[in-house]
Amino acid sequence: MDSGCIRGVSFEYTYVLHLSAAEISTGDIRSTIAHPAAFNSNPEASIPQGQGQGQGSSYILLTSLQRPSTMEALKKAQSDGVVLGLKTLGPTAERLDIDVLLSKYPDTFNLYILALEALQNVKNKDKMGYFEVAGIHGLPQRAWDNVNPDGRPGGSYCPHGSQFFPTWHRPYLALLEQTIYSQMLTIASTFRDPVRWTNAAKAFRLPFWDYYRPRGLKSTAPGAAKAYDFSVPKTLTEQWIMILRPEDETIRKRTKNPLYSYEFPQDNFMKQQWDLFDRRLIAAGERRLSSRVQTTRHPNASLSNTSDVRALNDLVDRNRASGVESFLNMIEWPAYNTYAVFSNTNQRDEGQANGSLEGLHNNYHGILGGNGGHMGRVATSSFDPVFWLHHCNVDRIFAIWQSTHDSWFTSRTDATRPLYPFRATPASASTRYWNSNDSRKVEDFGYTYPDISGLSDKTAITNKFDRNYRWSLHRTLRRNVPDTPTPEMEPVDVLKTVFFDFNPKPIITPKPEPVSRPVPVKPDEKPVPLPAPVKPTDPVVPIPLPKPVHPTEPPKPEDPEVPFPMPKPVHPPKPEDPFPMPVPIPSIQPQPLPPGLQQKPLLAPSGARAKGVAPVPTAAVVTSSSILAAVAAQPILSTTTTPAKTDPVPLPDDLGLFELTDKELLADKPEGTKLMRQWFIDSSALRTAANGSFTLYHFLGAPPASPAEYSSSTNLAAMNHIFVAATETCLNCALQARDESLAYNTAPVTSVLLDRVEDESEELGSLSPRDVVEWLRGRLGVRVVGAELIPIEPEEVRLKVMVSSTISFVYPGETVPRFVEGRYFPEVTGVDINA
Numbered sequence: 001m002d003s004g005c006i007r008g009v010s011f012e013y014t015y016v017l018h019l020s021a022a023e024i025s026t027g028d029i030r031s032t033i034a035h036p037a038a039f040n041s042n043p044e045a046s047i048p049q050g051q052g053q054g055q056g057s058s059y060i061l062l063t064s065l066q067r068p069s070t071m072e073a074l075k076k077a078q079s080d081g082v083v084l085g086l087k088t089l090g091p092t093a094e095r096l097d098i099d100v101l102l103s104k105y106p107d108t109f110n111l112y113i114l115a116l117e118a119l120q121n122v123k124n125k126d127k128m129g130y131f132e133v134a135g136i137h138g139l140p141q142r143a144w145d146n147v148n149p150d151g152r153p154g155g156s157y158c159p160h161g162s163q164f165f166p167t168w169h170r171p172y173l174a175l176l177e178q179t180i181y182s183q184m185l186t187i188a189s190t191f192r193d194p195v196r197w198t199n200a201a202k203a204f205r206l207p208f209w210d211y212y213r214p215r216g217l218k219s220t221a222p223g224a225a226k227a228y229d230f231s232v233p234k235t236l237t238e239q240w241i242m243i244l245r246p247e248d249e250t251i252r253k254r255t256k257n258p259l260y261s262y263e264f265p266q267d268n269f270m271k272q273q274w275d276l277f278d279r280r281l282i283a284a285g286e287r288r289l290s291s292r293v294q295t296t297r298h299p300n301a302s303l304s305n306t307s308d309v310r311a312l313n314d315l316v317d318r319n320r321a322s323g324v325e326s327f328l329n330m331i332e333w334p335a336y337n338t339y340a341v342f343s344n345t346n347q348r349d350e351g352q353a354n355g356s357l358e359g360l361h362n363n364y365h366g367i368l369g370g371n372g373g374h375m376g377r378v379a380t381s382s383f384d385p386v387f388w389l390h391h392c393n394v395d396r397i398f399a400i401w402q403s404t405h406d407s408w409f410t411s412r413t414d415a416t417r418p419l420y421p422f423r424a425t426p427a428s429a430s431t432r433y434w435n436s437n438d439s440r441k442v443e444d445f446g447y448t449y450p451d452i453s454g455l456s457d458k459t460a461i462t463n464k465f466d467r468n469y470r471w472s473l474h475r476t477l478r479r480n481v482p483d484t485p486t487p488e489m490e491p492v493d494v495l496k497t498v499f500f501d502f503n504p505k506p507i508i509t510p511k512p513e514p515v516s517r518p519v520p521v522k523p524d525e526k527p528v529p530l531p532a533p534v535k536p537t538d539p540v541v542p543i544p545l546p547k548p549v550h551p552t553e554p555p556k557p558e559d560p561e562v563p564f565p566m567p568k569p570v571h572p573p574k575p576e577d578p579f580p581m582p583v584p585i586p587s588i589q590p591q592p593l594p595p596g597l598q599q600k601p602l603l604a605p606s607g608a609r610a611k612g613v614a615p616v617p618t619a620a621v622v623t624s625s626s627i628l629a630a631v632a633a634q635p636i637l638s639t640t641t642t643p644a645k646t647d648p649v650p651l652p653d654d655l656g657l658f659e660l661t662d663k664e665l666l667a668d669k670p671e672g673t674k675l676m677r678q679w680f681i682d683s684s685a686l687r688t689a690a691n692g693s694f695t696l697y698h699f700l701g702a703p704p705a706s707p708a709e710y711s712s713s714t715n716l717a718a719m720n721h722i723f724v725a726a727t728e729t730c731l732n733c734a735l736q737a738r739d740e741s742l743a744y745n746t747a748p749v750t751s752v753l754l755d756r757v758e759d760e761s762e763e764l765g766s767l768s769p770r771d772v773v774e775w776l777r778g779r780l781g782v783r784v785v786g787a788e789l790i791p792i793e794p795e796e797v798r799l800k801v802m803v804s805s806t807i808s809f810v811y812p813g814e815t816v817p818r819f820v821e822g823r824y825f826p827e828v829t830g831v832d833i834n835a
């Protein structure tokens with residue numbers, strides 16, 4: 001043929017090009033002739049018969065790997081430090097749970113791992129590298145790319161404890177997403193089959209960790225719902241992973257899993273940063289510091305380089321039911337209808353809900369951090385790769401809430417306040433930064449979530465959401481919902497995939513892996529449709545795969561020899577007891593309330609602590625402050641003793657709806673209506689009082705003697721983590737200290753109580769208030785500990801704890817319960833958090 005009209009398929013467009021014979025014969029068409037294998041890897045890229053097939057060779061597929069304009073835009077954004085989002089680079093696509101991404105889009109997952117590995121290796125040089133992007137959240141204490149928080153030097157960009165919490169993290173995630181995406185494209189172009197891999201890269205969106213998606217089946221646990229395993233995804237807890245690399249596509253290579261941990265740069269700059277940070281912690285009474293070598297999760301020893309995955313999974317599992325209850329309530333209850341209440345721990349409508357998206361999020365920082373793990377502290381958390389999957393899940397919950405609610409910031413000024421340091425335009429005198437209004441729609445960043453994609457009807461979204469999560473709860477909490485996961489929540493056995501087959505056979509004829517994420521032919525704003533799930537396979541590695549053989553322990557990164565001189569702890573522990581528990585003092589004790597519930601809280605407010613206001617930082621590094629000095633001077637005492645059993649407190653005669661029996665409540669309801677009672681431990685605490693993160697452990701019965709055993713105690717009912725930075729490093733926190741900002745929390749305990757109702761030895765008759773209030777009195781106790789399990793006095797954080805209950809009905813033919821009424825029962829603890 002002399003010249004040709006070739007129909008080509010790009011990733012966004014089908015187009016027709018007129019080509020000269022020379023161009024066709026040489027294939028030199030501005031480097032856009034693709035490898036023919038592209039055809040196989042992209043099932044949607046078909047060329048209609050009779051068009052575009054080159055004579056002689058099988059065909060020529062014309063594909064613009066990366067449209068120059070979009071690629072240039074991405075490159076420019078990366079060099080300018082601008083959050084572009086992926087919207088301008090292609091059609092909207094779904095962010096997926098990590099297991100789903102791995103199983104449905106193995107090429108994309110493979111590239112993602114390679115990109116993370118590459119980004120993590122570029123230590124602290126590049127402003128768009130992992131170190132600098134992670135460093136925006138906390139350490140190192142310096143401005144990112146010269147953008148000062150709030151236009152002032154010093155402090156941090158901290159949005160916690162405010163309405164900015166969900167919106168600030170949105171462009172933050174988009175920044176890393178764009179960086180990974182860009183890195184994936186670079187790596188894709190180095191593979192033998194760049195079309196296949198570029199296709200895979202372009203389909204990338206940040207994956208999330210859905211805390212409530214089952215990961216497999218438990219072999220031993222009885223009972224249908226409990227047979228599922230809800231541990232942390234294996235992709236995050238396996239140290240090694242098998243990856244195809246551009247250097248040799250014939251065999252997967254054992255690769256250090258960049259999702260398991262991040263290794264810190266070992267240079268002088270970081271040493272100074274750590275020294276400063278640790279000095280501050282020690283002054284604040286902490287003595288168990290975090291590893292400077294690599295990020296760890298729930299480690300079992302100070303400075304440990306190893307995560308205690310089993311203990312972590314236990315704790316995740318133990319908090320699951322409480323978390324699912326919170327999650328469902330936040331989306332479904334009218335109490336969470338306003339953005340102010342839903343978004344953060346600080347704002348609530350008095351007498352209404354205490355939970356929040358931020359509160360649920362905080363708990364996972366506490367669980368993953370545990371005893372000195374990096375996720376427990378604001379300053380170090382974002383280096384842990386799990387941070388990004390955790391926050392992506394938080395963003396997803398935010399998006400689900402947004403799709404089912406209309407409420408937004410109450411103040412226009414707040415909604416348009418710049419979210420530093422996230423630039424929307426390049427640095428100049430008139431730089432625009434992202435703000436909350438601009439961050440309102442996920443589609444504006446080029447992504448969506450499976451929970452909302454393609455759905456615009458609020459009821460449809462709520463129903464789908466409820467079905468995906470309620471099934472795993474106790475039968476009393478799931479009434480008309482069966483106890484098995486919906487098809488989209490079915491667990492994926494990731495250890496049986498090629499990524500964890502440590503004895504792979506070489507791939508003799510490299511053919512493209514069959515699955516790349518489908519790419520729409522025409523640009524539109526519709527989400528990329530998902531094909532039927534496909535099991536990841538290597539072309540010549542058949543499935544079912546052999547059980548993964550775990551390699552012998554790989555070498556651990558060396559602890560640098562004496563990484564830093566360990567300063568003497570302020571309160572040296574006795575050698576035989578790392579957590580001394582001196583003088584037990586009473587904490588929350590049941591007390592009768594006079595009418596009107598005006599009783600003074602048993603925990604006297606510690607005004608002195610709250611008034612120790614930290615000065616607003618004025619320089620990039622601020623050393624001591626009055627708060628620090630006060631905290632350092634404070635002796636560390638034990639918390640509560642075992643709560644004593646006291647006489648029952650008379651409840652008022654008339655408890656309104658709560659007075660009625662189940663039968664009475666259902667009397668006027670349609671036949672088949674089900675009643676749902678829920679119970680909560682609610683609390684308020686002075687957010688900045690411990691000058692760092694702290695955790696509340698709520699017990700039903702005697703707590704263990706040592707804080708190290710709190711999280712594994714059978715009496716542990718629930719926990720709440722308060723995730724907060726030190727006031728010297730955080731302007732927002734310093735202001736919250738001055739304003740004595742509170743953190744409100746709720747800990748749903750319905751499942752725990754239902755287990756006790758079913759256990760006859762527990763003597764809890766039912767979930768009705770007259771049974772529960774009396775039963776809880778004398779059993780309920782709380783312990784407060786710092787990020788490293790150092791006991792803190794409840795008074796020190798002005799802790800108030802109160803119990804509440806709610807009534808909902810599930811009507812026949814419906815699955816989503818309808819909330820009717822809530823009531824606080826300060827009679828249990830003698831404390832009213834509303835007083």
Ligand SMILES: N[C@@H](CC1=CC(=O)C(=O)C=C1)C(=O)O
Nearest residue numbers: 335352353354355746804822
């Ligand atoms: N205290 C629980 C449940 C609750 C919700 C309410 O709306 C209410 O009025 C009373 C209690 C929460 O904060 O989520």
